[in-house]
Structures are given as structure tokens and as C-alpha cells.
Amino acid sequence: MGAQWKAKGKELAANARGKLFGRLAKDIMVAARSGADPASNARLRLVVEQARKVSMPKETLERAIKKGAGLTGEAVHFEHVIYEGFAPHRVAVMVECLTDNLNRTAPEMRVLFRKGQLGTSGSVSWDFNHVGLIEAEPTAPDADPELAAIEAGAQDFEPGDEAGHTLFVTDPTDLDLVSRALPAQGFTVLSAKLGYKPKNPIDPATLSAADLDEVEAFLAAIDGNDDVQNVYVGLAG
Secondary structure (H helix, E strand, C coil): CCCCCCCCCHHHHCCCHHHHHHHHHHHHHHHHHHCCCHHHCHHHHHHHHHHHHCCCCHHHHHHHHHHHCCCCCCCCCCEEEEEEEEEHHHEEEEEEEEECCHHHHHHHHHHHHHHCEECCCCCCHHHEEEEEEEEEEECCCCCCHHHHHHHHCCCEEECCCCCCCEEEEECHHHHHHHHHHHHHHCEEEEEEEEEEEECCCECHHHCCHHHHHHHHHHHHHHHCCCCEEEEEECECC
16 A cells, blocks of 8 residues: 555446546646646656556547646646545555645545544655655566666566556656656556655554454545545555
8 A cells, every 4th residue: 555545446446437537637737737748748748648548538638738738718726735644543644635626625634534633734744755656567477677677767666466567666856767768678657656655654464454444444535535636645565
């Protein structure tokens, strides 16, 4: 769970494709503020590639780019805000939101955190590193993630999950560079973004099954909020 929490059966949640596309559209609009051309806008290029990999409709993608770049005449004002605190059983949580109405988002987060503890700015972020996170899958059975990390310039990697995906961790400034280098090392990039990785994650094995279910239920409720983009959790694995 460490770097970024994913719900059990995330593929089932992804069937609500409108929600997935909505989050990506927000990322695209924010990135497009710096220019509508992915070739000269690294942040936009990474998000566009991610959107294409999940088959976002071309018209939806192009509309988000134009809207974010101010080419449609529509005003786009998303505010980036992070809420920090604890899930049940003192599991650290950082919740990244993009919202067009803080007066809606803030009280909703307070309600969602009632089963945990909402902290102040800096209350848990000190225990996370701000990093680049690249999820990739091997294009060949003999692709070596350790060698790929070294050759591509990543700081670290986490071995493949059940789907065979590897998480490469980079310095924030190297995110685009490493993303471009990984294909030559036998890996296809599925997603690349800036995020947070816990410094001292809790081993889930130290929690009972009932306690872990409480944490999962709390995280699922947080993740279900429309303004939430990413949830980062202090759990290992």
C-alpha cells in the first residue's frame, strides 16, 4: 500500500470509468495551464499518456486540454489541497484533492475523518518523502527491474505486484526523464506522477484482520469523494 493506496478490487472500482476519467480530466486541465502542446509540456505529456492507456475517449481528452489551456473561453479554477491525518489505528494518511469549491471539500473531509483523526498541515507529511512515482509493466519476461532502475536513473523500485507491475521511485525533478528512459529498459510506463512515499510504513501484519478492515473501509470512503485525486498511506506492501 505504501506509496499510494489502492482499494481491493480496484479494477471493479475502475468500472466506474466516469470517475476515473473525471480525475484524469482534472489532472489534464491543471497540467494544460502551462501549455496545450504535450511535446513541450512534460507534465501534460505524462497525464495524456496515462489517459490514453486507460482508453479515455479522444474527444474527452482534447476537450480537457483545451479547457485547461483556456482555449474554450471557460474559466477553470481548481485548487490543490492536501489533508493530513490518521486512519483508524494511527495509520498516517495524506489525501490529495483538486477542488473548485473549498467550502464544499473541507467540511466533507472533516466528516470523512471522523472515524480517524484529521490533523493540521505538517502533522504527518514530515513522515513522507515527496517523490516521483512510476508504475510500469515489463515488456519481456526477463526484464530486470533493478537493472532498469539503475539504468533509467530511478532512486528505488518496489517489486512487481500480482499483476506484474513495478513501482519505480524517482527524485521529483527526474520523473519525466526516468519515464522516457524505462521503455529502453524493457518496461512500459502505465502511470507517472508526483506523490508521497512513507518513510516508516506500518507492517499490515501488525494489525488484526478486523483492524485492517477498518482501515480499508476508511480509505475506501475517502477515495470515494469526488474531489479526491490520490490517497497516500503509511502502510507497507
